[in-house]
Amino acid sequence: MVSLKKLSEKEELLAPGHRLCAGCGASIIVRQVLLAAETPVVIANATGCLEVATTIYPYTAWRVPWVHSAFENAAATIAGVETMYQLKKRKGEITRDIKFLAFGGDGGTYDIGIQALSGALERGHDILYICYNNGAYMNTGIQRSSATPKGASTTTSPAGRVIPGKKRFPKDLTAIVAAHNIPYCGQTSPSFYNDLTGKVQKALSTEGPTFLNIISPCPRGWRHETDESIAMAEEAVTSCFWPLYEVENGAWRLTGYSKQIAEGKKEKTSVIDWMKKQGRFRHLFTETRKSFLESIQEEVDREWENLKKRCGY
Amino acid sequence: MKEKGWKECLWGGLIVDAGNSVLYKTGDWRSQRPIRDEQKCTDCLQCWIMCPDAAIKVKDGKIVGIDYDYCKGCGICCKVCPFDAIEMKEEGEK
Numbered sequence: 001m002v003s004l005k006k007l008s009e010k011e012e013l014l015a016p017g018h019r020l021c022a023g024c025g026a027s028i029i030v031r032q033v034l035l036a037a038e039t040p041v042v043i044a045n046a047t048g049c050l051e052v053a054t055t056i057y058p059y060t061a062w063r064v065p066w067v068h069s070a071f072e073n074a075a076a077t078i079a080g081v082e083t084m085y086q087l088k089k090r091k092g093e094i095t096r097d098i099k100f101l102a103f104g105g106d107g108g109t110y111d112i113g114i115q116a117l118s119g120a121l122e123r124g125h126d127i128l129y130i131c132y133n134n135g136a137y138m139n140t141g142i143q144r145s146s147a148t149p150k151g152a153s154t155t156t157s158p159a160g161r162v163i164p165g166k167k168r169f170p171k172d173l174t175a176i177v178a179a180h181n182i183p184y185c186g187q188t189s190p191s192f193y194n195d196l197t198g199k200v201q202k203a204l205s206t207e208g209p210t211f212l213n214i215i216s217p218c219p220r221g222w223r224h225e226t227d228e229s230i231a232m233a234e235e236a237v238t239s240c241f242w243p244l245y246e247v248e249n250g251a252w253r254l255t256g257y258s259k260q261i262a263e264g265k266k267e268k269t270s271v272i273d274w275m276k277k278q279g280r281f282r283h284l285f286t287e288t289r290k291s292f293l294e295s296i297q298e299e300v301d302r303e304w305e306n307l308k309k310r311c312g313y
Numbered sequence: 314m315k316e317k318g319w320k321e322c323l324w325g326g327l328i329v330d331a332g333n334s335v336l337y338k339t340g341d342w343r344s345q346r347p348i349r350d351e352q353k354c355t356d357c358l359q360c361w362i363m364c365p366d367a368a369i370k371v372k373d374g375k376i377v378g379i380d381y382d383y384c385k386g387c388g389i390c391c392k393v394c395p396f397d398a399i400e401m402k403e404e405g406e407k
Contacts, residue, residue, distance in 0.1 A: 004358035005374040016367045016383035017334030022342060023387035027365040035362075054334070057326060058317055061334035068326075193362050219387075227388030227401075230363050 002197045007035045011063070018061035020053040023226030025216035025233060026132045027054075028190045030103065033130060034064070036197035037204060042081055043067070043101045046074035046108030049139040050132065072112045075120035075129055078102040082125045099204050100126065105216075106133040106147035110173050121180040121209045128203045128210045131173065134218040142221045146171050149241070150296050152280040154221070159283035164292050169299055174213045178247040185211040186246030186255070191234035195244050195256040202246070215242045223279020235274040238266070240304040245311060252310040262313045271300045335383075339366065343386030345401045347379055353398035360390035360399060 013034035020027045026049055034041070044067045045051040051068060054061040069077035082100040089095070104113050109131035117129060136154050137143040144157040147170045153159035157166035177185045184206045188196045196214065203210035215236050217229040224232055236242035243258040253259075260266040272293055275281040284293050323329065356376050361369040368384040370377045379390075391399040 004362055008358055008361060008371040008374055012367045014367065015332035015334050016380065017337040017339055018366075019337070019339065020365065022365070022385035023389060024365050028363060028389075031365075031367060032362065055328070056337075058322075058328060059334040059337055060328040060330075061332060063332040190363070225388070226386075227392045229365075229387070230389055230393050 001194055002036070004193075007197070010035055013037075013041075013063045014054070015061045015063055017059065018054040019056055020049060021218075021220055021226070023217075023219045023229045024049070024053075025134060025190060025218060025229050026050045026105075028229070029130070029132050029196070029214050029216055032190055032193050032196050033101070033200050036200040037099060037101075038201065039097045039099050039204070040064070041099045041101050042078075042085075043103060044069050044074045044078035044081065046102070046104035046113055047071040047139075048105035048108050049134075050103055050105065052139055071108050073116045074102040074104045074108060074113055075116040075127070078127050078129075079120040079123065079125040082127055086126075099128065102127060102129045104129070104131055105137075105139070106131060106135060106173075107137045107139075107145045109133075110146045110171065114173075114176075117177075117211075118180065121177065121182050121211070124208055126207055126209070128200070128212065131211070131213045132216040133213055134216040134221060135170070136218075136221050138218050138221040147173070150299070151275070151284050151292065153283060154280070164284060164289055165281070172303075174211075174245075174247075177211045177213075178252075180209075181250065182210065183208045184246065184248050185213075186244075187213045187215075187242065188244055188255075189215045189233045189237050189242060191230045192237065192244065192256050199246060199255075202248075221280065223282070224277055228277065232274070232277065235269060235277070238269045239271045239274045239300070240268055241271050241274060241300050243304060243307055245307065252307075252312075254308070254311045254313070262308050262311070268304075271297050338382045339385050340380075340382045343381075343384055344404050345386040345388060346381070346404050347384065347386070347388070347390050348400045348402055349376070349379060350398045350400070353396045355396055355398075357395065359393045359395060363389050363393045365389065 144154040153165040159165040217232040219226045368380040
Protein backbone atom coordinates (compact mmCIF):
# COMPACT_ATOMS: atom_id res chain seq x y z
CA MET A 1 0.00 0.00 0.00
CA VAL A 2 1.41 3.35 -0.96
CA SER A 3 0.62 6.36 1.13
CA LEU A 4 -0.80 9.17 -0.96
CA LYS A 5 0.57 11.60 1.56
CA LYS A 6 4.09 10.27 1.00
CA LEU A 7 3.62 10.31 -2.77
CA SER A 8 2.42 13.90 -2.66
CA GLU A 9 5.73 14.97 -1.23
CA LYS A 10 7.46 13.91 -4.43
CA GLU A 11 8.15 16.21 -7.30
CA GLU A 12 5.55 16.27 -10.07
CA LEU A 13 7.47 14.98 -13.09
CA LEU A 14 4.75 15.52 -15.67
CA ALA A 15 4.19 19.26 -15.62
CA PRO A 16 0.74 20.73 -16.14
CA GLY A 17 0.20 22.75 -19.28
CA HIS A 18 0.35 19.65 -21.48
CA ARG A 19 -2.37 19.56 -24.10
CA LEU A 20 -3.96 16.17 -23.57
CA CYS A 21 -7.76 16.36 -23.55
CA ALA A 22 -9.69 17.11 -20.37
CA GLY A 23 -10.21 13.83 -18.54
CA CYS A 24 -7.49 11.97 -20.47
CA GLY A 25 -6.48 8.66 -18.93
CA ALA A 26 -2.93 8.73 -20.29
CA SER A 27 -1.88 11.73 -18.22
CA ILE A 28 -3.30 10.16 -15.04
CA ILE A 29 -1.32 7.00 -15.77
CA VAL A 30 1.92 8.86 -16.45
CA ARG A 31 1.58 10.92 -13.28
CA GLN A 32 1.00 7.81 -11.19
CA VAL A 33 3.89 5.96 -12.85
CA LEU A 34 6.34 8.81 -12.35
CA LEU A 35 5.24 9.33 -8.76
CA ALA A 36 5.85 5.63 -8.09
CA ALA A 37 9.37 5.62 -9.55
CA GLU A 38 11.96 5.84 -6.82
CA THR A 39 15.04 6.37 -8.99
CA PRO A 40 15.69 8.82 -11.84
CA VAL A 41 14.14 7.65 -15.08
CA VAL A 42 14.75 8.16 -18.77
CA ILE A 43 11.78 7.80 -21.05
CA ALA A 44 11.23 6.99 -24.70
CA ASN A 45 7.80 7.69 -26.08
CA ALA A 46 6.22 6.17 -29.17
CA THR A 47 4.24 8.47 -31.40
CA GLY A 48 0.71 8.87 -30.10
CA CYS A 49 -1.52 11.20 -28.13
CA LEU A 50 0.82 11.24 -25.16
CA GLU A 51 3.89 12.00 -27.21
CA VAL A 52 2.27 14.66 -29.37
CA ALA A 53 0.28 16.49 -26.72
CA THR A 54 3.00 16.64 -24.07
CA THR A 55 5.66 18.04 -26.35
CA ILE A 56 4.19 20.65 -28.63
CA TYR A 57 7.29 22.56 -29.67
CA PRO A 58 8.81 24.61 -28.06
CA TYR A 59 7.13 23.27 -24.93
CA THR A 60 7.59 20.03 -23.05
CA ALA A 61 5.67 18.78 -20.04
CA TRP A 62 8.38 16.29 -19.08
CA ARG A 63 10.70 17.00 -16.20
CA VAL A 64 12.71 13.88 -16.97
CA PRO A 65 15.01 13.12 -19.92
CA TRP A 66 12.64 12.13 -22.66
CA VAL A 67 13.25 10.87 -26.18
CA HIS A 68 10.75 11.16 -28.96
CA SER A 69 10.75 8.13 -31.18
CA ALA A 70 8.76 7.03 -34.18
CA PHE A 71 5.56 5.03 -33.98
CA GLU A 72 7.17 1.61 -34.24
CA ASN A 73 10.38 1.81 -32.26
CA ALA A 74 9.96 3.14 -28.71
CA ALA A 75 11.18 -0.20 -27.34
CA ALA A 76 14.21 -0.18 -29.66
CA THR A 77 14.99 3.45 -28.74
CA ILE A 78 14.93 2.81 -25.01
CA ALA A 79 16.88 -0.44 -25.51
CA GLY A 80 19.62 1.59 -27.21
CA VAL A 81 19.71 4.17 -24.44
CA GLU A 82 19.82 1.43 -21.82
CA THR A 83 22.69 -0.32 -23.61
CA MET A 84 24.67 2.92 -23.67
CA TYR A 85 23.98 3.38 -19.96
CA GLN A 86 25.21 -0.13 -19.15
CA LEU A 87 28.40 0.56 -21.09
CA LYS A 88 29.01 3.90 -19.43
CA LYS A 89 28.32 2.39 -16.05
CA ARG A 90 30.82 -0.36 -16.70
CA LYS A 91 33.42 2.24 -17.66
CA GLY A 92 32.62 4.21 -14.53
CA GLU A 93 31.39 7.27 -16.42
CA ILE A 94 27.96 7.00 -14.78
CA THR A 95 27.55 5.86 -11.21
CA ARG A 96 23.90 6.65 -10.54
CA ASP A 97 21.14 4.07 -10.73
CA ILE A 98 18.83 5.05 -13.56
CA LYS A 99 15.73 3.25 -14.82
CA PHE A 100 14.56 3.18 -18.40
CA LEU A 101 10.94 3.42 -19.41
CA ALA A 102 9.07 3.43 -22.67
CA PHE A 103 5.51 4.62 -23.14
CA GLY A 104 3.43 3.61 -26.10
CA GLY A 105 -0.26 3.63 -26.85
CA ASP A 106 -2.06 0.51 -27.99
CA GLY A 107 -1.45 1.46 -31.63
CA GLY A 108 2.27 1.84 -31.01
CA THR A 109 2.43 -1.32 -28.93
CA TYR A 110 -0.16 -3.88 -30.09
CA ASP A 111 0.19 -3.07 -33.78
CA ILE A 112 3.02 -0.95 -35.07
CA GLY A 113 5.59 -1.40 -32.33
CA ILE A 114 5.19 -5.08 -31.57
CA GLN A 115 8.33 -6.18 -33.40
CA ALA A 116 10.51 -3.64 -31.56
CA LEU A 117 8.87 -4.58 -28.27
CA SER A 118 9.27 -8.30 -28.87
CA GLY A 119 12.91 -7.80 -29.86
CA ALA A 120 13.74 -5.71 -26.80
CA LEU A 121 12.06 -8.22 -24.50
CA GLU A 122 13.91 -11.13 -26.04
CA ARG A 123 17.29 -9.35 -25.87
CA GLY A 124 16.75 -8.88 -22.17
CA HIS A 125 17.24 -5.13 -21.75
CA ASP A 126 16.65 -3.73 -18.29
CA ILE A 127 13.61 -1.67 -19.25
CA LEU A 128 9.98 -1.17 -18.31
CA TYR A 129 7.64 -0.82 -21.26
CA ILE A 130 4.25 0.67 -20.47
CA CYS A 131 1.35 0.45 -22.87
CA TYR A 132 -1.40 2.95 -22.13
CA ASN A 133 -4.22 1.19 -23.84
CA ASN A 134 -7.13 3.35 -24.94
CA GLY A 135 -8.25 0.84 -27.49
CA ALA A 136 -7.85 2.75 -30.77
CA TYR A 137 -5.70 5.24 -32.65
CA MET A 138 -7.18 8.18 -30.77
CA ASN A 139 -4.54 10.68 -31.82
CA THR A 140 -5.40 10.48 -35.51
CA GLY A 141 -9.15 10.41 -34.97
CA ILE A 142 -10.23 7.06 -33.54
CA GLN A 143 -9.21 4.34 -35.98
CA ARG A 144 -9.50 0.71 -34.91
CA SER A 145 -6.44 -1.05 -33.54
CA SER A 146 -5.93 -4.65 -32.52
CA ALA A 147 -6.75 -3.52 -28.97
CA THR A 148 -10.16 -2.12 -29.89
CA PRO A 149 -12.89 -4.09 -28.11
CA LYS A 150 -15.37 -6.09 -30.15
CA GLY A 151 -18.40 -4.05 -31.09
CA ALA A 152 -16.76 -0.63 -30.73
CA SER A 153 -17.53 1.83 -33.47
CA THR A 154 -14.44 3.61 -34.79
CA THR A 155 -13.86 5.53 -38.01
CA THR A 156 -12.35 2.43 -39.63
CA SER A 157 -14.82 -0.02 -38.08
CA PRO A 158 -17.93 2.16 -38.28
CA ALA A 159 -21.18 0.76 -37.04
CA GLY A 160 -23.87 0.63 -39.68
CA ARG A 161 -27.03 -1.26 -40.44
CA VAL A 162 -25.10 -4.41 -41.30
CA ILE A 163 -21.79 -4.18 -39.47
CA PRO A 164 -21.97 -3.86 -35.65
CA GLY A 165 -18.69 -1.98 -35.22
CA LYS A 166 -15.43 -3.88 -34.83
CA LYS A 167 -16.04 -7.56 -35.53
CA ARG A 168 -12.98 -9.02 -33.84
CA PHE A 169 -11.94 -9.37 -30.24
CA PRO A 170 -8.79 -7.54 -29.16
CA LYS A 171 -5.70 -9.65 -29.00
CA ASP A 172 -4.30 -10.51 -25.59
CA LEU A 173 -1.03 -8.61 -25.67
CA THR A 174 -0.21 -9.13 -22.00
CA ALA A 175 -0.29 -12.89 -22.60
CA ILE A 176 1.83 -12.48 -25.74
CA VAL A 177 4.37 -10.54 -23.69
CA ALA A 178 4.21 -13.14 -20.92
CA ALA A 179 5.03 -15.77 -23.54
CA HIS A 180 8.44 -14.08 -23.93
CA ASN A 181 9.19 -15.45 -20.46
CA ILE A 182 10.32 -12.10 -19.14
CA PRO A 183 10.73 -11.69 -15.37
CA TYR A 184 7.69 -9.49 -14.83
CA CYS A 185 4.62 -8.26 -16.67
CA GLY A 186 1.06 -7.42 -15.79
CA GLN A 187 -2.12 -5.50 -16.32
CA THR A 188 -3.46 -2.64 -14.25
CA SER A 189 -5.80 0.36 -14.21
CA PRO A 190 -5.31 3.97 -13.01
CA SER A 191 -8.54 3.72 -10.98
CA PHE A 192 -6.67 1.38 -8.64
CA TYR A 193 -3.65 3.58 -8.00
CA ASN A 194 -2.41 1.21 -5.31
CA ASP A 195 -2.29 -1.63 -7.78
CA LEU A 196 -0.73 0.56 -10.47
CA THR A 197 1.99 2.15 -8.34
CA GLY A 198 2.75 -1.18 -6.66
CA LYS A 199 3.24 -2.88 -10.01
CA VAL A 200 5.40 -0.04 -11.32
CA GLN A 201 7.64 -0.27 -8.27
CA LYS A 202 7.84 -4.02 -8.61
CA ALA A 203 8.68 -3.75 -12.31
CA LEU A 204 11.33 -1.09 -11.74
CA SER A 205 13.02 -3.09 -9.02
CA THR A 206 13.11 -6.17 -11.24
CA GLU A 207 16.21 -6.66 -13.31
CA GLY A 208 15.54 -7.35 -16.96
CA PRO A 209 12.67 -6.52 -19.30
CA THR A 210 9.30 -5.77 -17.71
CA PHE A 211 5.96 -4.76 -19.17
CA LEU A 212 2.72 -3.23 -17.95
CA ASN A 213 -0.48 -2.96 -19.93
CA ILE A 214 -2.63 -0.19 -18.47
CA ILE A 215 -6.16 0.59 -19.53
CA SER A 216 -6.54 4.25 -20.40
CA PRO A 217 -10.02 5.74 -20.75
CA CYS A 218 -10.47 8.20 -23.59
CA PRO A 219 -13.51 10.49 -23.35
CA ARG A 220 -13.29 11.37 -27.07
CA GLY A 221 -12.89 7.84 -28.39
CA TRP A 222 -14.98 5.95 -25.88
CA ARG A 223 -17.62 8.65 -26.05
CA HIS A 224 -18.24 9.29 -22.39
CA GLU A 225 -18.24 12.43 -20.27
CA THR A 226 -14.81 13.69 -19.23
CA ASP A 227 -15.55 13.15 -15.54
CA GLU A 228 -16.36 9.46 -16.13
CA SER A 229 -12.80 8.39 -16.97
CA ILE A 230 -11.90 6.94 -13.59
CA ALA A 231 -15.29 5.22 -13.27
CA MET A 232 -14.81 3.67 -16.74
CA ALA A 233 -11.35 2.33 -15.93
CA GLU A 234 -12.78 0.98 -12.68
CA GLU A 235 -15.74 -0.77 -14.25
CA ALA A 236 -13.47 -2.29 -16.90
CA VAL A 237 -11.84 -4.08 -13.97
CA THR A 238 -14.95 -4.95 -11.97
CA SER A 239 -16.58 -6.43 -15.10
CA CYS A 240 -13.44 -8.53 -15.72
CA PHE A 241 -13.03 -6.99 -19.16
CA TRP A 242 -9.66 -5.78 -17.86
CA PRO A 243 -8.57 -8.03 -14.99
CA LEU A 244 -5.71 -6.96 -12.75
CA TYR A 245 -2.97 -9.56 -12.76
CA GLU A 246 0.75 -10.06 -12.93
CA VAL A 247 3.06 -12.73 -14.25
CA GLU A 248 6.23 -13.01 -12.23
CA ASN A 249 8.85 -15.48 -13.47
CA GLY A 250 6.14 -17.56 -15.10
CA ALA A 251 3.79 -17.53 -12.11
CA TRP A 252 0.40 -15.99 -12.93
CA ARG A 253 -1.30 -14.12 -10.11
CA LEU A 254 -4.50 -12.12 -9.87
CA THR A 255 -4.11 -8.93 -7.85
CA GLY A 256 -6.26 -6.37 -6.07
CA TYR A 257 -9.91 -6.19 -7.03
CA SER A 258 -9.72 -9.04 -9.55
CA LYS A 259 -8.28 -11.33 -6.88
CA GLN A 260 -11.16 -10.39 -4.62
CA ILE A 261 -13.66 -11.24 -7.36
CA ALA A 262 -11.99 -14.62 -7.89
CA GLU A 263 -12.16 -15.29 -4.16
CA GLY A 264 -15.82 -14.32 -4.04
CA LYS A 265 -15.24 -11.26 -1.86
CA LYS A 266 -16.41 -8.82 -4.52
CA GLU A 267 -19.17 -9.00 -7.09
CA LYS A 268 -18.33 -9.30 -10.77
CA THR A 269 -20.30 -6.72 -12.75
CA SER A 270 -21.73 -7.03 -16.25
CA VAL A 271 -19.64 -6.03 -19.26
CA ILE A 272 -22.83 -4.96 -21.01
CA ASP A 273 -23.51 -2.40 -18.26
CA TRP A 274 -20.01 -1.01 -18.76
CA MET A 275 -20.51 -0.84 -22.53
CA LYS A 276 -23.86 0.89 -22.11
CA LYS A 277 -22.11 3.91 -20.61
CA GLN A 278 -19.94 4.45 -23.66
CA GLY A 279 -21.11 5.98 -26.92
CA ARG A 280 -18.80 3.79 -28.98
CA PHE A 281 -21.12 0.85 -28.21
CA ARG A 282 -24.37 2.80 -28.54
CA HIS A 283 -25.46 1.05 -31.75
CA LEU A 284 -25.42 -2.34 -30.00
CA PHE A 285 -28.37 -1.62 -27.76
CA THR A 286 -31.15 -2.63 -30.14
CA GLU A 287 -33.31 -5.77 -30.28
CA THR A 288 -31.51 -7.12 -33.36
CA ARG A 289 -28.05 -6.85 -31.80
CA LYS A 290 -28.97 -8.59 -28.57
CA SER A 291 -27.28 -11.89 -29.41
CA PHE A 292 -24.16 -10.05 -30.54
CA LEU A 293 -23.99 -8.24 -27.20
CA GLU A 294 -24.45 -11.51 -25.34
CA SER A 295 -21.64 -13.08 -27.34
CA ILE A 296 -19.33 -10.35 -26.01
CA GLN A 297 -20.36 -11.09 -22.43
CA GLU A 298 -19.78 -14.79 -23.06
CA GLU A 299 -16.33 -14.19 -24.51
CA VAL A 300 -15.30 -11.96 -21.60
CA ASP A 301 -16.58 -14.58 -19.14
CA ARG A 302 -14.68 -17.31 -20.94
CA GLU A 303 -11.45 -15.29 -20.93
CA TRP A 304 -11.93 -14.57 -17.23
CA GLU A 305 -12.40 -18.25 -16.46
CA ASN A 306 -9.25 -19.06 -18.46
CA LEU A 307 -7.30 -16.42 -16.58
CA LYS A 308 -8.58 -17.69 -13.26
CA LYS A 309 -7.42 -21.19 -14.19
CA ARG A 310 -3.98 -19.87 -15.13
CA CYS A 311 -3.82 -18.14 -11.77
CA GLY A 312 -4.71 -21.33 -9.93
CA TYR A 313 -8.39 -20.81 -9.10
CA MET B 314 6.51 32.42 -25.50
CA LYS B 315 7.94 33.94 -28.65
CA GLU B 316 8.13 31.38 -31.41
CA LYS B 317 11.63 30.48 -32.49
CA GLY B 318 12.91 30.74 -36.03
CA TRP B 319 14.70 27.73 -37.44
CA LYS B 320 18.11 29.30 -36.85
CA GLU B 321 17.41 29.59 -33.12
CA CYS B 322 16.13 26.04 -32.75
CA LEU B 323 18.51 23.59 -31.17
CA TRP B 324 19.80 20.64 -33.14
CA GLY B 325 17.32 17.80 -33.24
CA GLY B 326 14.51 19.95 -31.92
CA LEU B 327 15.96 19.63 -28.43
CA ILE B 328 14.03 21.29 -25.61
CA VAL B 329 16.38 21.98 -22.71
CA ASP B 330 13.91 23.75 -20.46
CA ALA B 331 12.28 20.70 -18.82
CA GLY B 332 8.64 21.20 -17.90
CA ASN B 333 8.29 24.54 -19.67
CA SER B 334 4.73 23.57 -20.60
CA VAL B 335 3.78 25.43 -17.41
CA LEU B 336 4.10 28.58 -19.50
CA TYR B 337 1.11 27.37 -21.49
CA LYS B 338 -2.03 27.87 -19.43
CA THR B 339 -4.63 25.26 -20.25
CA GLY B 340 -7.08 26.70 -17.72
CA ASP B 341 -8.85 28.68 -20.43
CA TRP B 342 -10.18 25.44 -21.95
CA ARG B 343 -12.43 25.05 -18.95
CA SER B 344 -16.19 25.45 -19.10
CA GLN B 345 -16.85 23.99 -15.65
CA ARG B 346 -15.02 25.03 -12.53
CA PRO B 347 -14.37 22.76 -9.55
CA ILE B 348 -15.10 24.42 -6.21
CA ARG B 349 -13.72 22.75 -3.10
CA ASP B 350 -15.53 22.84 0.21
CA GLU B 351 -12.81 23.04 2.85
CA GLN B 352 -15.24 21.98 5.58
CA LYS B 353 -16.05 18.69 3.89
CA CYS B 354 -12.56 17.97 2.57
CA THR B 355 -10.54 15.45 4.61
CA ASP B 356 -7.33 15.72 2.56
CA CYS B 357 -7.65 12.10 1.43
CA LEU B 358 -5.89 13.17 -1.80
CA GLN B 359 -8.05 10.99 -4.09
CA CYS B 360 -8.63 14.00 -6.32
CA TRP B 361 -4.93 14.75 -6.40
CA ILE B 362 -3.84 11.26 -7.53
CA MET B 363 -6.59 11.13 -10.19
CA CYS B 364 -6.13 14.63 -11.65
CA PRO B 365 -4.87 14.47 -15.25
CA ASP B 366 -3.38 17.94 -15.01
CA ALA B 367 -1.71 18.01 -11.60
CA ALA B 368 -4.03 20.88 -10.81
CA ILE B 369 -4.74 19.96 -7.19
CA LYS B 370 -2.20 21.85 -5.12
CA VAL B 371 -0.88 19.90 -2.14
CA LYS B 372 1.48 21.11 0.55
CA ASP B 373 2.66 18.96 3.48
CA GLY B 374 0.01 16.35 2.71
CA LYS B 375 -2.85 18.87 2.73
CA ILE B 376 -4.79 20.26 -0.18
CA VAL B 377 -4.18 23.98 -0.42
CA GLY B 378 -6.22 24.79 -3.49
CA ILE B 379 -7.00 24.12 -7.13
CA ASP B 380 -4.73 25.48 -9.81
CA TYR B 381 -7.15 27.19 -12.19
CA ASP B 382 -4.26 28.09 -14.50
CA TYR B 383 -4.16 24.46 -15.64
CA CYS B 384 -7.44 22.84 -14.57
CA LYS B 385 -9.30 21.89 -17.76
CA GLY B 386 -12.54 21.33 -15.87
CA CYS B 387 -12.86 17.61 -16.62
CA GLY B 388 -14.69 17.03 -13.34
CA ILE B 389 -12.83 13.85 -12.33
CA CYS B 390 -11.99 15.35 -8.92
CA CYS B 391 -15.68 15.98 -8.26
CA LYS B 392 -16.58 12.40 -9.27
CA VAL B 393 -13.87 10.62 -7.28
CA CYS B 394 -14.31 12.64 -4.08
CA PRO B 395 -15.71 10.28 -1.42
CA PHE B 396 -16.95 13.21 0.67
CA ASP B 397 -18.75 15.33 -1.94
CA ALA B 398 -16.35 18.13 -1.14
CA ILE B 399 -15.92 19.25 -4.74
CA GLU B 400 -18.70 20.78 -6.78
CA MET B 401 -18.62 21.66 -10.47
CA LYS B 402 -20.00 25.06 -11.41
CA GLU B 403 -20.49 26.57 -14.83
CA GLU B 404 -17.79 29.11 -15.58
CA GLY B 405 -19.16 32.59 -15.16
CA GLU B 406 -21.82 31.43 -12.70
CA LYS B 407 -21.67 33.12 -9.34
